[in-house]
Amino acid sequence: MIVGNRKDFKEILEKLGSRRRVLVLGCNECVTVCGVGGEREVGVLSAELRLYWKKEGETFEVREHTLERQCDYEYIDQIRGFADEYDVILSMACGAGVQYVAEAYKTKLVLPAVNTTFLGVTIEQGVWSERCQGCGNCILDMTGGICPIARCSKSLLNGPCGGSSGGKCEIDNETDCAWQLIVDRLKESGQMERYEEILPVKDWRTGREGGPRKRVREDLRL
Amino acid sequence: MRLSYPSNVKVVKLPCTGRVDVLLILRAFESGVDGVYVAGCMEGECHFLRGNLRARRRVEYVKGLLEEVGLGGGRVEMFNMSASQGQLFAQFAREMTERIRSLGPSPVNKNVKREA
Known part of the structure; x- marks a missing residue:
């Protein structure tokens, strides 16, 4: 599977800048299995954003949504009905997913929330290791x-x-x-x-x- | 024993602290609580073997998240006690209440308009 790490919250905030209507978009494939960008992680990042902006007294809208895959057009198309309501799509997929969402929504700002790192395996629950470089x-x-x-x-x-x-x-x-x-x-x-x-x-x-x-x-x- | 503990502590009963999830604690903070503590069985005495050890790791993880968002990791804690240590339960409730009181209300709430 493709393995990644979540970006630091501070870095995500910096990238969001003054944008406050955010669609946090997860992916149900590899990033779910390696615990970085599935439905749960979308929930955690969204909760962090809500807590931070509430603390700052800001007005915001955070929507959580997780697609079956972000590397297939058919799934990406499922957010077409509401993607326009948000300033930014914060994708928690691997780099391929982020790019494909950006390709599908050309007028939208799509930001990565994950650093994609390697193709690997699960050593044990919570531990992953690199195995392939796709040479x-x-x-x-x-x-x-x-x-x-x-x-x-x-x-x-x-x-x-x-x-x-x-x-x-x-x-x-x-x-x-x-x-x-x-x-x-x-x-x-x-x-x-x-x-x-x-x-x-x-x-x-x-x-x-x-x-x-x-x-x-x-x-x-x- | 009829022990008393601070009335501000709201108890959420779970079958085991192994049920405690990161999202569960975050939701509590989102709903406006000032602090959360997890009261688990003694380490090494979990009926489900590792439930309380897992809960501790999750609490540690949430501490990091709360630091990131600026609420402070001190607002969440894990305590261990056995079912027969009611005295300790009351003591931890007082300790945590005092700690949260010294930290003040959750900064998440400061902008919430309360109904009169």
Whole structure:
């Protein structure tokens, strides 16, 4: 899923400026699962805004609304009936959702309330960890199902660097060395011969370095 | 025991403090209360194992939110006591009342016009 962090309340207030009619827009997908932008978080941010503005004695209107997704036009269209009543749409979706809402409501100011951070997994309730960088050319078959692009701090392709110590990365002692994990996994699964294969220099053009990406499946188009 | 505690304390009964949600506390502040405290069982003695420990973490989280909005984290607190410690319940009610009284009314209420 896409994981993010809520922006500081102070930063959100600064971005809102003098606008007081706010539509706080949540998303029921990834940001709900990672506890940053679903219905509950929309409720918390809205309550914060109401408490703050009440304290300041201001007149305001905060509406809470959560869409099934903010990355599909059909759902974004559901707020068309009332979006115009607000000065600003405060989107709690990932960066994709914020942009798609802004695209759909060109005359509206759409602000992000979330910093989108990574593609990851739930380690346990309340803990998430990065697993994928969307490089566009998956090599997990070669690395025992552990991604050195996303999980090695240097994205090394052929074994660990000198900073690997006791199975941990030199950036901090809580971060596992991805290559230690890979070697352990290859050993466990009897695939150590894969470690002998040298991975060639990666062609990063399939990733972000190749520019914005687009996918088309003609058979699915209407 | 017929113990008395300040009459300004309004008790909201819950089956376990594990039911206490961040939004529940925020709604209370939105409705105009000056402070909220959660009275849970002793740590390690939760019938549902971790309800009171979860409540404490949520209370800590709300403290941060209240600091952010300028109400002050001191307006919310977690207390632990067993069902047989009525004395302690009354004592915490007095302590919290005194603390809130020293903090003054919630700044959220200062602009609310009260009916005569």
